[in-house]
Amino acid sequence: MKDDIRAETIRIAGSGQDQIEAYLAQPLDAGRYGGVVVIHHMPGYDEWSKEVTRKFATHGYLAICPNLYFREAPGASSDDAAATVRALGGVPDERLVGDVGGARNHLISLLSSNGKVGTIGYCSGGRQSFLAACSLPLEAAVICYGAFIVGNPPEGAPVKMTSLVHLAEQLGCPVLGLFGAEDQHPSPEQTAELGKVLADHGKDFEFHTYPGAGHAFFATDRPSFRPEAAKEGWEEIWEFLGRRLAG
Amino acid sequence: MCTYQTEKLNLTGSGKGAQGWFCLTDASVYFDHPVHASAEHTLNLDFLNPALGPTARVAVELDRKSALALSDAIRAILDATEIPT
Numbered sequence: 001m002k003d004d005i006r007a008e009t010i011r012i013a014g015s016g017q018d019q020i021e022a023y024l025a026q027p028l029d030a031g032r033y034g035g036v037v038v039i040h041h042m043p044g045y046d047e048w049s050k051e052v053t054r055k056f057a058t059h060g061y062l063a064i065c066p067n068l069y070f071r072e073a074p075g076a077s078s079d080d081a082a083a084t085v086r087a088l089g090g091v092p093d094e095r096l097v098g099d100v101g102g103a104r105n106h107l108i109s110l111l112s113s114n115g116k117v118g119t120i121g122y123c124s125g126g127r128q129s130f131l132a133a134c135s136l137p138l139e140a141a142v143i144c145y146g147a148f149i150v151g152n153p154p155e156g157a158p159v160k161m162t163s164l165v166h167l168a169e170q171l172g173c174p175v176l177g178l179f180g181a182e183d184q185h186p187s188p189e190q191t192a193e194l195g196k197v198l199a200d201h202g203k204d205f206e207f208h209t210y211p212g213a214g215h216a217f218f219a220t221d222r223p224s225f226r227p228e229a230a231k232e233g234w235e236e237i238w239e240f241l242g243r244r245l246a247g
Numbered sequence: 248m249c250t251y252q253t254e255k256l257n258l259t260g261s262g263k264g265a266q267g268w269f270c271l272t273d274a275s276v277y278f279d280h281p282v283h284a285s286a287e288h289t290l291n292l293d294f295l296n297p298a299l300g301p302t303a304r305v306a307v308e309l310d311r312k313s314a315l316a317l318s319d320a321i322r323a324i325l326d327a328t329e330i331p332t
Binding site: 043072073076077079080081082083084086087153154156157158159185214215216222223224 | 251252253255273275277280282285286287293295297300301302304306
């Protein structure tokens with residue numbers, strides 16, 4: 001079967017060569033495959049994030065999801081880990097780049113890798129997917145409703161993330177952005193502003209904003225799930241990654 | 248979890264989590280996406296003891312109406328049973 005996969009928990013070298021947990025899924029059929037680093041959402045390295053990782057493998061990608069909260073909460077449930085990291089202000093950007101870079105390196109080291117790797121991130125992971133694309137050698141990056149690429153969190157927010165607009169010039173790969181028209185983080189105005197910045201820098205990008213969808217419309221286990229937007233979004237993802245990561 | 252608005256406070260008391268009772272030292276209060284409740288956003292309470300690790304947590308997710316009712320009930324019962332200190 002083309003969609004037969006193997007999925008497992010492994011350890012990889014992340015930022016600072018720290019050993020961190022990651023979930024790896026890969027097709028069983030022999031061949032060379034493109035790789036995708038799945039950057040989990042703010043609720044953490046949870047069941048849904050692993051489902052998404054397996055989904056990429058069933059579509060013919062080597063997929064890996066690093067547990068970005070592993071250092072603060074090794075062995076804890078994903079919700080406890082997310083609450084801990086939230087209270088601490090989120091994942092530092094420099095560490096994120098090291099962890100995603102480690103995940104990328106692991107994919108490339110696999111015998112079945114074709115040497116091409118992209119990222120996809122949801123929620124806070126959307127911002128981090130953009131950050132990785134401005135910081136690491138990648139072939140593609142997908143941003144799903146990433147907040148605070150443009151603009152900063154409200155005053156008093158516990159998270160320490162800041163705008164990434166100043167990095168746009170360094171963006172090294174094509175970007176696909178998928179957003180909800182009802183979302184406020186990011187708002188359609190912020191998405192438009194990011195598009196203008198990327199256009200001004202001559203970057204290769206395409207954005208899609210879905211009416212009737214808000215934040216987290218891909219999340220099948222949440223009331224925010226919007227099947228129509230998610231279906232169209234997945235089609236955009238397969239088309240985009242197929243062009244960038246094939247053979 | 249993307250409103251990012253959070254109130255944090257120190258407190259004294261006890262809570263019962265997955266491993267049994269433990270002393271509480273901190274709490275986080277935020278209005279954001281829940282993990283379990285069937286609503287897009289809920290008022291989330293985390294009663295914590297960070298010194299004991301991430302699992303020392305009692306988590307509650309309430310819809311807005313319930314959270315306000317709880318707040319009123321706490322205030323009402325404390326007002327009615329005020330003990331001079």
